[in-house]
Amino acid sequence: MVARPVIAIDVMGGDEGAPVTIAAADVARRRYPELSFLMFGDRATIDAALADFPQLKACSTVEHTDVEVKGTDKPSQVLRSARRSSIGLAVAAVKAGDADAAVSAGNTGALMALAKLGLKTMPGIDRPALAALLPTMKTDSVMLDLGANSECDDENLIQFAVMGAAFARIVLGLDHPKVGILNIGEEELKGTDDHKEAADALRLAGPSLGMQYEGFVEGDKIGRGDVDVIVSDGFSGNVALKTMEGTAKLIVELLRRAFRSSLFSIIGFIMSRRVLRQLRSHLDPNAHNGAVFLGLNGVVVKSHGSANVDGFANAIGVARDLVVDDIGNRIATDLARFEQHRALPEAAQ
Amino acid sequence: MVARPVIAIDVMGGDEGAPVTIAAADVARRRYPELSFLMFGDRATIDAALADFPQLKACSTVEHTDVEVKGTDKPSQVLRSARRSSIGLAVAAVKAGDADAAVSAGNTGALMALAKLGLKTMPGIDRPALAALLPTMKTDSVMLDLGANSECDDENLIQFAVMGAAFARIVLGLDHPKVGILNIGEEELKGTDDHKEAADALRLAGPSLGMQYEGFVEGDKIGRGDVDVIVSDGFSGNVALKTMEGTAKLIVELLRRAFRSSLFSIIGFIMSRRVLRQLRSHLDPNAHNGAVFLGLNGVVVKSHGSANVDGFANAIGVARDLVVDDIGNRIATDLARFEQHRALPEAAQ
Incomplete structure (x- = not known):
């Protein structure tokens, strides 16, 4: 339990950089006055942006770097220089214990590679996973892995389920999240052997892990929100x-075209603007912002590159929640329970 | 080239059965007067439905069976009895050469299993694939495999590309369809080794196969319609x-809720009804109906279970086009070209 979390901010990341990330940090500071910040990036740029937010400035430390990773850089090409970039330094601050979490809207591949290399995976976790919230017809659902791993076996899927359930307990406030595995059918014999074995293990162990295992989920059910956590290999999750x-x-584009097709529909469009705004806000990535890289020795949150101030502030909020509720400890406890459960003879389960 | 194709119809398949499938066959007969039909199902039901369509009756032969496969039956449980069902007999008619193609709106799993077992895969094809048309911002795109195979290697992906391009040439009328492979990034080093090897082979051989290989395609690009054929393993395709x-x-439901939220938006809804109808018709599965099971010694088309008369008639139209344009021969020719190309030393390519 961290009472006063320190958040490392990659100020330069994202489409807008400092104007968005600094303003967002101030929004987060007002929401969570217990936060303080380590700001990484170009000092002159950061100081200029902080001038508008004296209270934020008072709880921020600035560390200069002029190394930048562009959103379009290939991680394989930039990894060496990226360690000295604002992304790399934010991750390093978590590693050194100077910060409790890192938040970046920068290059996803570089952030994943730097975080994995710098923070290493937790004991008991073979591969970290990228998790995020998705809008559904009910409340949001957590989905993972969203692309950190192209190929996953049954053990990976089980670990993703444990991490996803811990994440859902914190960010969705659920006691016993419902967990499903993404598959191409709901019958038990669908999918690969890895799917079937992960499903069997979760069916047996789920209750002892504080989750409700609900079986396989097909792609068309993701949007229904019937389960709180959707577990997937990184390829099909992505x-x-x-x-x-x-x-x-596609649908918004088709609507736009259709609304422009006649005077009558243009009037309909004007009358419906509020409705379309509501739709856009329900699907707005900013409202669901903050993909989390789970399974590392440290909290790393990835914001959308195009996040606005509210979106980046939400990503900082997710980082804060994971630190305060100690996601690492929760995952470790559940993993230990799972191993304990597995060690029991089947008859005793 | 088949001048007068005979289409085997599983009359009992689909949510509605005979009332839809028979009326649809009559629509198809009017569109393509060269067609004749083999109708499989309950004779009394079929005769009653045919009474309304004397011209269809004149070009149809009815074969009775009272074995039915329900849409919810698991293929593993019904395979033995399914051979005597209306689905099984329609496939058997293709195998025996009595029909040139089979069309069914019945149980997908049963149809796939019966077709694979009865017709066997073509020489040069290791695994058949399920292909269908998807709506996009431009014209429709072909996507395959949509779930016939959970795991696919590079050879499977290459064969899917060859089959998908042949299908696109026929149903989309394109000379050199653009082909992409579904992946989690556009960089050449993304995805599994199978993705990379399939990509390398298609990049080299594409032009000689009458296709334009466009590289990797991410999930968010499917709806853009930038490529005509999207090649995927059956798991992520599904x-x-x-x-x-x-x-x-999800989006239609959110729109519905939002439109009901105030009097003003209800009026907007009424004014926008035409627009929403247009949207629905662009996304209507019936307009894109007719998933095809490619790579078998025979043409098998799967209609949506919920297809209406137009939808099922479209599925019959797809079957007719594939027979008339001899899809099997086109695939065989392209495969032979591909093997020839591969046999050349790389320098000569």
Whole structure:
């Protein structure tokens, strides 16, 4: 339990950089007055931006770097220099214990690589996973892995389920989150052997892990919100997440075209603007901002590159919640319970 | 080239059965007067439905069976009895050469299993794939595999590309379809080794196969329609397809809720009804109906279970096009070209 979390901010990351990240830090500071900040980036830029926020300035320490990783840089090419970038230094601050969490809207691949290399995976976790909240017809759902791993076996899927449930307990405030595994059918014999074995293990161990295992979930059920945590290999999780984005864009584009097709529909459009705004806000990535890299020795939150002030502030809020509720400890406890459960003879379960 | 294709119809399949499938066959007969039909199902039901369509009756032969496979039956449980069902007999008619193609709106799993077992895969194809048309911002795109195979290697992906391009040439009328592989990033080093190897092979061989290989495609680009054929392993293809469906439902539900939230928005809704109808028709599965099971010794088309008369007629139209344009021969020719190309030393390519 950390009473006064220190958040390391990659000030330069994201499409807008300092104007967004600094203003967002001030929003987060007002929401959570217990926070203080380590700001990494170009000192002149940061000082200029902080001048508008004297109270934020008072609880911030600035560390200068002029190394930047662009959103379009390939992680493989920039990894060496990236350690001295604002992303790399934010992660290093968590490693050194100077900060409790790092938040960046920068290059996802670079952040993942630096975080994995710098913070290492937790004991009991073979591979970290990228998790995020998705909008549904009910409340939000957690989905993971969203692309940190292309190939996953049954043990990875089980660990993702444990981490996802711990994340859902904190960010969705649920006691016994419902957990499902993404698959191409709901029958028990669908999918790969890894899917079946992970499903069997979770069915047996779920109750002792404070989760309710609900079986396989198909892609068309993600948006229904029937389960709170959707566990997936990183490949199909990434495909599903991006397909949701693409489909939402397709539909909005089709609506836009259709609304422009006649005077009558233009009037309808004007009358419906509030409705379309509501729709956009429900699907707004900023409202769901803050993908989390779970399974590391430290909290690392990835904001959308295009996040606005509210969006980046939400990402800082997610980092703060994970620190205050000690996600690492929760995952470690559940993993230990799972191993204990597995060691029992099946008859005793 | 088949001048007068015979289409085997599983009359009993689908949510509505005979009233839809028979009326749809009559729509198809009017569109393509060269067609004749083999109708499989309960004779009394079929005769009653055919009474309304004397011209269809004149070009149809009815074969009785009272074995039915329900949409919810698990293929593993019904395979033995399913051979005598209306699905099984329709596939058997293709195998025996009595029909040129089979069309069913019945249980997908049962149809796939019966077709694979009865018709066997074509020479040069290791695994058949399920392909379908998806709506995009431009014209429709072909996507495959949509769930026939949970795990696929590079050879499977290459064969899917060849089959998908042949399908796109016929149903989209394109000379050199643009082909992409579904992946979690566009960089060449993304995805599994199988993705990279399939990509390398298609990059080299694409032009000689009458396709334009465009590289990796991410999930959010599916709806843009930038490529004509999206090649995927069956697991993530199925996830993507179903996620598109689920996201479209989610958005329509959110729109419905938002439009009901005030009198003003109800009026807006009434003014926008035409627009929403247009949107629904662009996304209507019936307009894109007719998933095809490619790579078998015979044409098998799967209609949506909930297809209406137009939808099922479209599925029959797809079957007719594939027979008339001899999809099997086109795939065989392209595969032979690909093997020839591969046999050349790399310097000569």
